[in-house]
Amino acid sequence: MMTDTTMSAPSKTKSKSSRPGTLALLLNNTLATSGLVVLVLICLIALAAPILPLADPDVTAPADRLLPVFAEGHLLGTDHLGRDILSRLIWGTRVSLAVGLSATIIAAFFGSLLGLVAGYAGGRTDTLIMRGIDMVMAFPYILLALAIVAVLGPGLLNALYAIALVNIPFFARNIRGITLGLSRREFVDAARLSGKSPVQILFLEILPNVLPVIVITMSTTVGWMILETAGLSFLGLGAQPPQADLGSMLGEGRKILFTAPHVSIIPGLMIFALVMSINLFGDGVRDILDPRLRAGSLTRPVSRTAVHRKADDIPAPSQKGGVLDVRQMRTEFEIGSSVYKAVGGVDLNLKEGECLGIVGESGSGKSVTAMSIMGLVPTPPGRIAGGAAYLDGEDLFAASDRRIRDLRGGSVAYVFQDPLSTLHPLFTVGDQLTEAITTHQPMSGSKAREKAIELLSLVRIPNAKERLSAYPHELSGGMRQRVCIAMALANDAKVLIADEPTTALDVTVQSQILTLMNGLRRERNAAILFITHDFGVVSALCDRVAVMYAGRIVETGTTEEVLANPRHPYTAKLIECVPVLGEPERRLDAIEGRPPVVNNLPEGCAFAARCPHAQAACRAGEIGLEMSSDTRGVRCLFPLNSGASA
Amino acid sequence: MNQISQKPMDSEALLTIRDVERIFGGGRKLFGGQLPAVHAVQGLSLDVKKGETLGVVGESGCGKSTLARLVVGLDLPTSGSITFNGEDLAALARKDRNALARKVQYVFQDPVASLNPRKTIRTILEAPLKHLTDLKADRREARLAELLQAVNLAPEFLERYPHEFSGGQAQRIGIARALAAGPELIVLDEPVSALDVSVQAQVLNLLDKLKDDFGLTYIFISHDLSVVESVSDRVAVMYFGRMAELGPAKEIFRHPLHPYTDLLMRSAPAPGRHDLMSEDASTELPDPYNPPKGCAFAARCAHRTETCIAGKPSPDESKAGNNHIAACYHPLGKA
Ligand SMILES: Nc1ncnc2c1ncn2[C@@H]1O[C@H](COP(=O)(O)OP(=O)(O)OP(=O)(O)O)[C@@H](O)[C@H]1O
Ligand code: SF4
Ligand code: SF4
Ligand SMILES: [Mg+2]
Numbered sequence A: 001m002m003t004d005t006t007m008s009a010p011s012k013t014k015s016k017s018s019r020p021g022t023l024a025l026l027l028n029n030t031l032a033t034s035g036l037v038v039l040v041l042i043c044l045i046a047l048a049a050p051i052l053p054l055a056d057p058d059v060t061a062p063a064d065r066l067l068p069v070f071a072e073g074h075l076l077g078t079d080h081l082g083r084d085i086l087s088r089l090i091w092g093t094r095v096s097l098a099v100g101l102s103a104t105i106i107a108a109f110f111g112s113l114l115g116l117v118a119g120y121a122g123g124r125t126d127t128l129i130m131r132g133i134d135m136v137m138a139f140p141y142i143l144l145a146l147a148i149v150a151v152l153g154p155g156l157l158n159a160l161y162a163i164a165l166v167n168i169p170f171f172a173r174n175i176r177g178i179t180l181g182l183s184r185r186e187f188v189d190a191a192r193l194s195g196k197s198p199v200q201i202l203f204l205e206i207l208p209n210v211l212p213v214i215v216i217t218m219s220t221t222v223g224w225m226i227l228e229t230a231g232l233s234f235l236g237l238g239a240q241p242p243q244a245d246l247g248s249m250l251g252e253g254r255k256i257l258f259t260a261p262h263v264s265i266i267p268g269l270m271i272f273a274l275v276m277s278i279n280l281f282g283d284g285v286r287d288i289l290d291p292r293l294r295a296g297s298l299t300r301p302v303s304r305t306a307v308h309r310k311a312d313d314i315p316a317p318s319q320k321g322g323v324l325d326v327r328q329m330r331t332e333f334e335i336g337s338s339v340y341k342a343v344g345g346v347d348l349n350l351k352e353g354e355c356l357g358i359v360g361e362s363g364s365g366k367s368v369t370a371m372s373i374m375g376l377v378p379t380p381p382g383r384i385a386g387g388a389a390y391l392d393g394e395d396l397f398a399a400s401d402r403r404i405r406d407l408r409g410g411s412v413a414y415v416f417q418d419p420l421s422t423l424h425p426l427f428t429v430g431d432q433l434t435e436a437i438t439t440h441q442p443m444s445g446s447k448a449r450e451k452a453i454e455l456l457s458l459v460r461i462p463n464a465k466e467r468l469s470a471y472p473h474e475l476s477g478g479m480r481q482r483v484c485i486a487m488a489l490a491n492d493a494k495v496l497i498a499d500e501p502t503t504a505l506d507v508t509v510q511s512q513i514l515t516l517m518n519g520l521r522r523e524r525n526a527a528i529l530f531i532t533h534d535f536g537v538v539s540a541l542c543d544r545v546a547v548m549y550a551g552r553i554v555e556t557g558t559t560e561e562v563l564a565n566p567r568h569p570y571t572a573k574l575i576e577c578v579p580v581l582g583e584p585e586r587r588l589d590a591i592e593g594r595p596p597v598v599n600n601l602p603e604g605c606a607f608a609a610r611c612p613h614a615q616a617a618c619r620a621g622e623i624g625l626e627m628s629s630d631t632r633g634v635r636c637l638f639p640l641n642s643g644a645s646a
Numbered sequence B: 001m002n003q004i005s006q007k008p009m010d011s012e013a014l015l016t017i018r019d020v021e022r023i024f025g026g027g028r029k030l031f032g033g034q035l036p037a038v039h040a041v042q043g044l045s046l047d048v049k050k051g052e053t054l055g056v057v058g059e060s061g062c063g064k065s066t067l068a069r070l071v072v073g074l075d076l077p078t079s080g081s082i083t084f085n086g087e088d089l090a091a092l093a094r095k096d097r098n099a100l101a102r103k104v105q106y107v108f109q110d111p112v113a114s115l116n117p118r119k120t121i122r123t124i125l126e127a128p129l130k131h132l133t134d135l136k137a138d139r140r141e142a143r144l145a146e147l148l149q150a151v152n153l154a155p156e157f158l159e160r161y162p163h164e165f166s167g168g169q170a171q172r173i174g175i176a177r178a179l180a181a182g183p184e185l186i187v188l189d190e191p192v193s194a195l196d197v198s199v200q201a202q203v204l205n206l207l208d209k210l211k212d213d214f215g216l217t218y219i220f221i222s223h224d225l226s227v228v229e230s231v232s233d234r235v236a237v238m239y240f241g242r243m244a245e246l247g248p249a250k251e252i253f254r255h256p257l258h259p260y261t262d263l264l265m266r267s268a269p270a271p272g273r274h275d276l277m278s279e280d281a282s283t284e285l286p287d288p289y290n291p292p293k294g295c296a297f298a299a300r301c302a303h304r305t306e307t308c309i310a311g312k313p314s315p316d317e318s319k320a321g322n323n324h325i326a327a328c329y330h331p332l333g334k335a
Helices: A012-017 A023-027 A028-045 A085-121 A123-138 A141-152 A156-183 A187-192 A198-234 A246-256 A262-289 A366-373 A401-407 A430-438 A445-458 A477-489 A505-525 A534-539 A559-564 A569-577 B003-012 B064-072 B089-094 B095-102 B121-132 B137-150 B155-161 B167-177 B197-214 B227-233 B249-256 B258-265 B306-310
Strands: A326-335 A340-352 A355-359 A382-391 A410-417 A497-501 A528-531 A544-549 A551-560 B011-025 B037-049 B053-057 B080-086 B104-107 B185-189 B217-221 B233-238 B242-248
Touching: A023 A028, A028 A085, A028 A262, A028 A497, A085 A123, A085 A156, A085 A246, A085 A262, A123 A156, A123 A382, A141 A156, A141 A198, A156 A477, A187 A198, A187 A430, A187 B104, A198 A246, A326 A366, A340 A355, A340 A366, A340 A382, A340 A528, A340 A551, A355 A505, A355 A534, A355 A551, A366 A382, A366 A497, A366 A528, A366 B217, A382 A534, A401 B306, A410 A477, A430 A445, A430 A544, A477 A505, A477 B217, A497 A505, A505 A528, A505 A534, A505 B258, A528 A534, A534 A559, A544 A559, A544 A569, A551 A559, A551 A569, A569 B197, B011 B064, B011 B217, B037 B064, B037 B217, B037 B242, B053 B064, B053 B227, B064 B104, B064 B167, B064 B185, B064 B217, B080 B089, B089 B095, B095 B121, B104 B167, B121 B137, B121 B155, B121 B167, B137 B155, B137 B167, B167 B197, B197 B227, B227 B249, B233 B249, B233 B258, B242 B249, B242 B258
Parallel strands: A355 A528, A355 A544, A410 A497, A497 A528, B053 B217, B053 B233, B104 B185, B185 B217
Antiparallel strands: A326 A340, A326 A382, A544 A551, B011 B037, B011 B080, B233 B242
16 A cells, blocks of 8 residues: 655756746845945955055155145045055055954854854743843943943954944844744754754754854844944044054044045045945845745735736636636746746636535645635736636626725635734734724724624624734634634625635634534625635535646536545545544555646646556546536546446 | 553553643742743553554644653653653653653654754754664665665655655655654654645555554554544543543544543544534633633533532543543443
8 A cells, every 4th residue: 555656756956947046136136236246346456455556555745745636646635644545545445344344253153152052042041141132232332332442442453342242232132033933943853852962953953044144144234343343443442543444534534524525535435335335235135035035036026916818818707607707717826937837727606605615635726726816816926827707797807906905805705724814913803803894894983893793793702892802812723713704704795715714723613613604604695615625624514616636626516426426536536545533444545646746737637647547548638627517527538437427 | 540541551561651740831930929830731641552553632732742742752741750661751861862762753743844944854864873873874874775765765865955845755754764763662743734635644554554564652643533543542532731531542432431532523524524513612711821620621511510610530530441541520421
């Protein structure tokens, strides 16, 4: 009975190349790129200072005092001691960069170390370290730096230490937070059980995961550290004469700002250019390491799925009528150079008071189907590539954005698997419910409150009135899901789309929610589209069921017919591998292999590679969904039990 | 209190849990005052026999995972004792963590989260071989190949990173890691709940085969009754940190004694089943910070009497015999 399914490795190269690379993402960000260009330029010049034909920056020449810009032999003029400003600028930039970078590295090293230890050790060690950090942070930042330099005495090196020290808390706090989260993760427990010591776990397991955060924090702070060093030098506490750094140049020029403005403006501009370019670049780096952008989108997703369909290719509503009529809907994701056909031509029809279940393995396109109907698939990368969805005859894909906003939460409401993603953690249940009501039906606050209480009692929440002032985290998972259902019902939805609403719940709570939904559709005549991967749940609630595989419906029919007499080999296998209470002796018959990836669907039947009945004909050409009656259909050339069923 | 479960099995018990209690919180606040305490697990006694699969079921928050972590030594009991092959587990965990890790291993619920995203599968699987065994480098290499073979993965997977795997494949890697050091007991904490039914069946079949091949003992934790029934020899039903019912799997699922077990069974959906039992939504679950004096299930129980509210039933209050115990004053089927 063992399966050899996973003996073949997933194709690696393809998935790699189709995603945009780090550099491509960075270059796409114009601001970050210009920051990078300026920064590289400044760094190159500063590095090249010793080999450039520059005058000695520290040699004074009282005869040439305060020469203006473009003076003979002094491109940027001279300062009050007759020193060449260009030379001092380049050497000064070199010093400022070196000090800023060193301070960042020192702060990052010690700050991260403290953060790592505090976050991982927890308990008393954590309290001790973090109280210390808090104490440092309690002082105004620049005052503290001043105090440190005052104690150590002025000087560039002491300024560096001061700047590094006052920035340590910033790193420590950031890194501690991340470490704390990571050390509760299961892989840390797993490493412990693999026999690794705490030190090994901290530096070999956790540190690699924290490193990107450290790099991001460094890239966003180095600019400020340069600015702070300049500040100390400006006050005469950093670089000591005659040594030049940007801050001290600015400070010296200040006294003669009105007679010779260029002496202070030039270093000022350099500080500006340096800090700006570093910060722009740093922000760019942070954005790129943001996993959402990594997923392939180069711009922020819009609030409604883009529709790209040909005007002459819009299917008419089916003859069946019904509240919701989805015809040949196709939804695609474009990621890099490949197109994932997540939904490949789905037909659905829902009548009033009817419950249709959609079943399938993970990744079969159930959620995308549900989200596409009201345009909830993020664009980019998603888009509706064809088909139509009619709500009472109105084509939803052609409706205006305004109309869709009205319908969402109004005539069509969603309930998702995770109630916490629907409920805002900082508002009470009552606030959120009344808001859901008043955005669609203008009414007074007290009226809306009454309606909210009514809704909560409708979903059988005990003490509805008191619960209005509860925050989501004060409710159990089952109660939260009931609040979500109440919100979905707030505006007398005609269609309720529920995406695995009970998957995260315990069986006893699940059965309560299922009973509740069943009662609601009877009482309110709402149509329910119920997405699940569990045939047991389907049996409990759904009149009809559609089985999805690789973005298409492969079998549909009434729940009884499909369960008792599956005709598609996939449906049959899927039912067989569910363990059933009371039948422990039954062998679980696993389906071999894995579903195909939807960016590379095979020709013909998508299930052919796993199907025990596959024949040559299955792998050639389109296979349609053959309807044998009004409700019953199967997408298979050689369906099972052909004789037995109508 | 626990004579019943003790006697007939002691000779062959691999793991013995006696009156184990784990309290979270309850320490002193910085400025006086007591922090609220939660009894995650309380008065728990049970044996695991060599070679059996003990299923543990219960709702979220009933203490299943705490029990699991106690057994593998990731956490230590506040009171009570756990012995493995006659050795005190807490003492062993304190003295030599790795000695315990060689005997008892763990498979995690979320297969992907249990693999470090920045390590290759080779590094992940080599860790237990390096730290828990004294195999030389060339023997380790051979052992890695054996492990992958055992869980049915291709050798080229070794150089890949966790995010390149599906849930089912990642769980096989988690199982391979648990097997690496040749443990006697493996605690499986919801090993298939994050997987699709089709993949779930593959993993269950794999676990079955490994148990036979390596002579393993399993503690199999799940909230899914049908899965537990299909894999277990004996089943423990937990409620609110305590044992509600414990007995042979067949007995428990055919003739549940505890009303809670009965409720769980009647709430479980199954293909072709329409008559889901559903509790009244107004039933209040017990408050962990303010536990009831009597039977914790009383507020939800249709058979409740004054006795139930007055005091807690002992673990074998039902006195049904046959190694089948239930903490209930009025067990079902005994009128
Ligand atoms: N935002 C997205 N960007 C890119 N691809 C996506 C996105 N959302 C879904 N997909 C892809 O679309 C396909 C269908 O996914 P979908 O979420 O509909 O599956 P599902 O059947 O709901 O699975 P599950 O049971 O895990 O919820 C998958 O290949 C998935 O990777
Ligand atoms: S069409 Fe062929 S390969 Fe596809 S399910 Fe039917 S028999 Fe199997
Ligand atoms: S002891 Fe009483 S309240 Fe508790 S489960 Fe048994 S009958 Fe119900
Ligand atoms: Mg989904």
